[in-house]
Amino acid sequence: MPPRRTNIQNKIKLLREQNGFTQQDLAEKVSVSRQTIISLESGRYNPSIFLAYHIARVFNLTIEDVFLFEEKNKE
């Protein structure tokens, strides 16, 4: 089986704006810094399963609804 690389995209910014939260609001709700939210929204940082779960819970959604996993076969 060829090795697979997983890319993670997320809808945090979209969901945050839909719910009327600022980055600071969301950061306080999940007990992280605003810089972490910025990094997550820009896709530079991938969260742990715990943080992903907490973020999904803030929006009353599942992890799969917030984070989009794309599997790519490594060429």
Next chain:
Amino acid sequence: MNIRKHLKGQLLFAFASMVIGVIALVIFILLALNGTVRGNIFVYTGTVAIGFLLGGILLVVDYFITSRNPSRKKRIEKQMELNNEERKIFLRTKSGNEAFGFSLWLVMGLWGLSTLVNTSLNTIFPFLLGFMFLSYLVSMVVNTQKY
């Protein structure tokens, strides 16, 4: 870690610093009384005495200010929580590993160089310490931008 535990730890650290400072001060005074007012040991003990005593006293003052100020306590507690968030732990770990890697290569290089030019490593160590700190700082800045 809660704020009470943190403050208790700070006070213990302050007392330990002051004890080291006092020991260094006693050695410094004994050296001065013996007339040994020159040399590395005199400068070293003097610097340690001033640094540790001053640091310890400042930490004790900070302890009393913080323990009487609830809003300051809350701010420190929040800061402690944010310092232990997963991204910061990730950044610290990654930067530490990178700095260690760079330093390892530098140590190997300097060791080879000191053998070639027949120089004592003692002259190179202060530079190495500075490099380790600097490479950690640079790695931290780069990784903070990257992640």
